[in-house]
Amino acid sequence: MIGPVCEEILLRKKEDFLIPAEKIANVMDINPLSHAFLVLSKVKYSKIPVLDREEKIVGLIGLSEIVDQMFDLDAIDPDNLNDKTVADVMETDFVTVDESNTLEDLLHLAIDHAFLPVVGKDRHFVGIITRRELLKAVNRLVHDLEQENLIISKKDLSKTKIEVG
Ligand code: AMP
Numbered sequence: 001m002i003g004p005v006c007e008e009i010l011l012r013k014k015e016d017f018l019i020p021a022e023k024i025a026n027v028m029d030i031n032p033l034s035h036a037f038l039v040l041s042k043v044k045y046s047k048i049p050v051l052d053r054e055e056k057i058v059g060l061i062g063l064s065e066i067v068d069q070m071f072d073l074d075a076i077d078p079d080n081l082n083d084k085t086v087a088d089v090m091e092t093d094f095v096t097v098d099e100s101n102t103l104e105d106l107l108h109l110a111i112d113h114a115f116l117p118v119v120g121k122d123r124h125f126v127g128i129i130t131r132r133e134l135l136k137a138v139n140r141l142v143h144d145l146e147q148e149n150l151i152i153s154k155k156d157l158s159k160t161k162i163e164v165g
Contacts, residue, residue: 002104009144010103010137017106017134018118020127026051029058033081033089037066049117049125050090057117057125059090097129110134 002010025043027036029052040048040063047062069089070076095109096119109116110131118126145151152160 002107005149006141006145007103009141009148012140013137016136017129018127019130019133021055021125024049024125024128026125027061027086028052029085029087029090031086033066033069033084033086034078036061036086037063037078037081040066047114049128050086051125054122055125056123057096057119058123059087059092060094060117061086061090065089065091096123106134107138 025039025045026049027039029050040046040061046064047060049057050059050061052058066081066089067076069084070078070080072080094117095113096117097106097109098119101109106116106129110129113131115128115130117128120126
């Protein structure tokens with residue numbers, strides 16, 4: 001459990017955690033793979049969300065999945081990308097978070113995921129929370145905790161005679 005003092009510092013800039021959907025590069029499930037290849041090459045992110053027509057998140061797609069599709073037995077052929085859509089190769093087993101997730105959940109999930117897609121009602125895509133933003137909060141915590149608080153270990157406290165009055 002995260003204690004209240006740490007939680008308060010970690011959440012000081014919680015409004016920065018969510019990068020809203022309108023700022024997130026994405027592709028649609030019905031797009032040809034060649035389009036996803038262009039988008040991913042341009043934005044230089046290794047993985048981005050895939051949305052359907054109703055702006056629900058239905059997958060994630062990364063450069064490595066696309067490059068895999070270009071391989072023939074003995075050569076790389078970008079034309080292979082024209083026959084397939086994003087839906088054919090996207091990752092469909094992925095983690096999402098919503099408003100019910102706690103800060104503790106986010107920190108645990110960010111260990112294994114560079115970003116966490118945030119969903120609203122009916123998996124409507126709301127945005128992402130990146131490991132980078134969470135690390136900034138942890139960085140703030142390690143700097144501010146001792147600046148603002150007198151920290152004494154419970155072991156030392158038991159040895160200290162506190163005189164009141
Ligand atoms: P960062 O922590 O900023 O390096 O982002 C971690 C990952 O989140 C990136 O590698 C992307 O997969 C994803 N990401 C971050 N920002 C965006 C964005 N604006 N559009 C799409 N994906 C993003």
